Amino acid sequence: MTLLEVNDLHVTYAGDPDVEAVRGVSFTLEEGETLGIVGESGCGKTTLAQAIMGALPDNGRITGGEIIFDGQDITHLSNRERREIRWEQMSMISQSAMNSLDPVYRVKDQIKEAIQEHRDASDAESYERARELMELVGLDPDRVEDYPHQLSGGMRQRVIIAMSLALDPDLIIADEPTTALDVIIQEQILYRIKELQRELGNSMVMVTHDISVVAETCDSMVVMYGGELMESGNVDEIFNNAHHPYTLGLQNAFPSVEGEKRDLTSIPGSPPDLSEPLQGCPFASRCPFAAPVCEEEVPVQEPVDGHRVRCHEPVPFEQIRDRSGEDETWLSQNKV
């Protein structure tokens, strides 16, 4: 069953000038599945996550499209209505969350507060739940007595995950949950998140710049660039059979410790200015395969077997795939 459906979503930040950070993104998330949203800084992935969560900054608002969660249109719910959904049905683990714990309260009081905000639970019940949650994320339950500064970064991030699970939400949105952590702690935390998901059956949206995290933890993925969706589909399909030049560029830029060593490519140029309206494909100015049509018309392609590619295919996809592995292809455009 579909748990989350995002249709042609637009999000704009008011300012001078306005910035349209998300420009018509659509995807669906099935129950119990994990969807990766991947892209580079400024591509709109965090804004998209915040829009779903109802946690946009004050100057951000949804200017088009809809978000359907569990059959209910939540696009234009009031803040009060959103708060009810938030944490109980949907919770968020954000990038900087491990620094957002309140330094003057013990861990147990912070978890207790998160529970009692939404549930009619006694102090004793909340305390028990807090200990249970600590164990769930692989921490010693006695550490609920600690203050945040007594915990390492990895432990604090586990506490944040414990809090996000406090009310058994159906959907967890994780925005770069392990970016600030070392690889060993990252692996421990991602493994724990996946195990919990298997045990508890919740769905997840994983927002990250790291395509290898998506490969290892997600079922399906959305590749974003310049506020728009470039390519989406099942993770196996996108990794083995990517079509879009940007997806291929990202994959070829990414190092791996697996297999034979290969040269990495880079994508010269910089992302588009999202305060300007765009005519064609946002990637056209950096795309070595771009044809005139790419600058003029927005590419629209219907998904084939769930695999969506928003590209005019100026050159046949097989050729794009072959040539995108060579640095010269990308350097032929222009320089960073």
Next chain:
Amino acid sequence: MAITEQSLNWDYDGPIMEVTGLEKHFPQNTGIIHQLIGGETSHVKAVDGVDMAIERGKTMGLVGESGCGKSTLGEVLIGLQEPTGGSIKFLGTELESMSDTQRKEFRRNVQMIFQDPYESLNPRFSVEQWIREPLEVHDIDNQDERIYEALERAELTPPENYINEHPHELSGGERQRVSIARALVLEPKFIVADEPVSMLDVSVRASILNLLRKLVDDLDMGALYISHDLSLIRQMCDRTSVMYLGKVVERGPTEQLIKGPKHPYARALLDAVPVPNPDHNISEPQLEGEPPDPVELPEGCNFRPRCPFAAEECFEEPGLDAYQTPDGEHAAACWRVETVDNM
């Protein structure tokens, strides 16, 4: 440069940078009350007996978790921190015994490229001012020419387009290139790059790595590349050292180490790196918990308390001679390499 009595030996053909038994211990509990009540001073052993040699034109990778001492080691190598023990030789000359002239030459010839191009650039400075500063400090002539050349080397071309820019007008990749130009303008012989691409977008990382590799080659510099990510180290480094709690626990040619790590810590570190391959699902972590504080180190092998393969013999401390390939190129400080290989 003419070789006078006081100058460094520029023709030295041994390792450009060589350290033996290098230590950097930070004292703890040095407060006056603590001393009055007769408390003992303990030490954080950030770097604890490291041997390392880096050749001209080569890049050494240094990998480990945060807190393992890798950044401290980098800072000691370029003279930002004084070592508390062991020796540092630059071009074959002991740092401690350098004359004032030699020390000045040393400072000019070892440079650092920092992790965060957003924080390391002074926002008020133009690119030109930022790159000129080290030239002023070292009182070097032909400044304009050198600034242009450094920008060109860092592939910020044409230099006229960049020279008057301020940091906020540049992209992340361009800022890191400016940092590189600043480090290069003194034409150093040795550079330390501490996570130079971790703050950059994936699509520009490769271009910065390729640039660094090319510069090490072209300018025949030695380099130490510090990262927690072996997949980046692999792209950059000829040889790699793995550091845990202040000690090098494994070293070897990078490809050999990545294809066949020997120390259990190196094995775990490699296993933890996610790979961009959907057939590779996240596996159960090999290591629990986090490294202990490098204050009270365990008896014997440092890694013993976290090591899934620890045995009786690990109560005796292994050195890098505990396991070595016949050619001596690949070494690991572990008694149980063969046993674990056969498991």
